[in-house]
Amino acid sequence: MGRAPCCEKNNVKRGPWSIEEDAKLKSYIEQNGTGGNWIALPQKIGLKRCGKSCRLRWLNYLRPNIKHGGFSEEEDRIICSLYISIGSRWSIIAAQLPGRTDNDIKNYWNTKLKKKLFGKQRQKQGSRKGKEINSMSSISNNNNNNMNQNPFWPELQPVPDSINEPRFINDHTSIRKLLIKLGGKFSEDDQLTNVVPNSQYPIDNLSMQLMYQNHINLISSSPIDNVLNTTLSPLPNTQYNMDGPAEFEHMINHNQQKVDGLEFLYEDMFIHKSASISGGNLDWEAMNPYALPLPPIVASNNGGFQQGIILQEGALDELRYPMAQ
DNA sequence: AACGTTTGCAACCGCGCATCC
């Protein structure tokens, strides 16, 4: 027995909203508010719509001060940074972008940003991709089941150190570098706790703190909920410790959800890497102009390997000016 | 011009969580 539907599907209109419906909903809410009950709202107005549909229409389209399209460079940076940091928490990301809805940002990411960032390398990769994915599936692996079931977490085989020395996003310099590329700057002071937004970039303090703190939390072993609960409070004078590969490895193994949603990063990286590993003459650096010379590879407790990404200089410029390259 | 494919986006769906009773 499943959950009861929120409304009688047969008695509600679905599909695109008409101008009349929009006008009805908008004028009612502007005059009376939602009344705190979306389910009852359509009956009050005389709309043959589901309450959830009304809510969605209002929040994503009719609500005042909604912006559509025309994402700015700053917004791109914030979206990329937060996505890398917290994944597909679109509502949280939207909260940092006034006038933007989670749906809008989600669509923008899925249709444009993601492709802009990685489309170039996919083009170069061309038709080899499918072949490589197939060949990868034959590689045995000891990683957990979630990874096995996820097509974007390809099964990875431990690579001899002589070929790929494991690399880690485990040092403060790397993290700082990433954040700087994403639009922020830190003080010359090497203390990670001191974040100084660069006036050159129009990212407000809160956004920068959020980005920074999320990155720090990403590499710490704090539960994800703590990350979210503290993002909107001022940065405490916390000393973040990163005890080398072991801690990062622990985070990967025990906080898998933090990297969920970044599968496409791993997909791209692994495909390129696997091509060269398997004897192809593909050059990692050539195919990944923004990635560091080798993808960071993280050894896990159970013998598998996972990979991360560090954006290199110019990566986000490419987002805005893809033709200039 | 016709047809097929890709892209972009609005809208829907189902689940988890919070609140109420």
Add this chain to the structure above:
DNA sequence: AGGATGCGCGGTTGCAAACGT
């Protein structure tokens, strides 16, 4: 305490427009 209800979220779908052949 726990069932019912509503809300909010992320993922997915459907469709029209744009683009390519």
